[in-house]
């Protein structure tokens with residue numbers, strides 16, 4: 094299947110190169126960085142055929158593949174992708190990935206083609222999640238740790254670890270653009286309104302997300318998530334009060350938010 098707009102979007106990056114994204118499966122988002130010479134670096138493989146199609150249609154050569162975590166919808170037929178492209182794979186060696194990888198851990202700094210990339214561990218969604226930050230381009234690939242208006246399910250936890258991971262992302266500069274692994278914006282903002290039903294900003298976000306659904310995935314800014322993402326606000330006394338958890342620690346509030354969202 095050839096992926097052309099509106100299925101795929103491409104953004105020019107400051108300093109050259111481009112960022113491509115496309116929807117894959119039901120809710121996944123595929124992400125690819127391409128330098129001006131056509132060398133490309135992908136983050137996760139939600140759909141191997143879609144990735145190979147994007148490479149073919151746009152004439153990119155995949156040199157590197159970064160893994161955020163090992164859930165099945167992020168590692169679709171990875172051996173086939175490696176075989177067909179000859180790319181290098183990077184990730185956490187203990188994350189249970191289906192191919193051997195150049196090992197990465199929290200604090201690593203790597204150079205992939207034109208890109209200087211910092212590695213952050215942001216576990217909690219799975220036992221070992223990595224986030225990739227490109228400070229010069231203000232881009233952050235955070236897998237399933239954070240979504241627009243929400244966060245991933247807590248398959249690993251504990252809540253204190255996941256909350257610490259959310260805080261690491263929240264602490265990044267406000268213009269930082271998060272490239273997330275799924276689009277659940279419509280459901281996330283509807284849920285947020287069920288927790289804070291009288292918040293006009295959230296009602297407006299929910300309306301916007303509903304009008305746009307299924308929205309085309311775009312990078313989302315840290316500054317905006319600090320205002321609108323309830324899971325960034327587990328230490329906000331107003332959020333704790335709305336859950337009947339006044340005075341309890343943020344990880345408890347975070348865990349309750351996550352459990353309510355699971356049942357939503």
Ligand SMILES: [Zn+2]
Nearest residue numbers: 162164218237
């Ligand atoms: Zn996942």
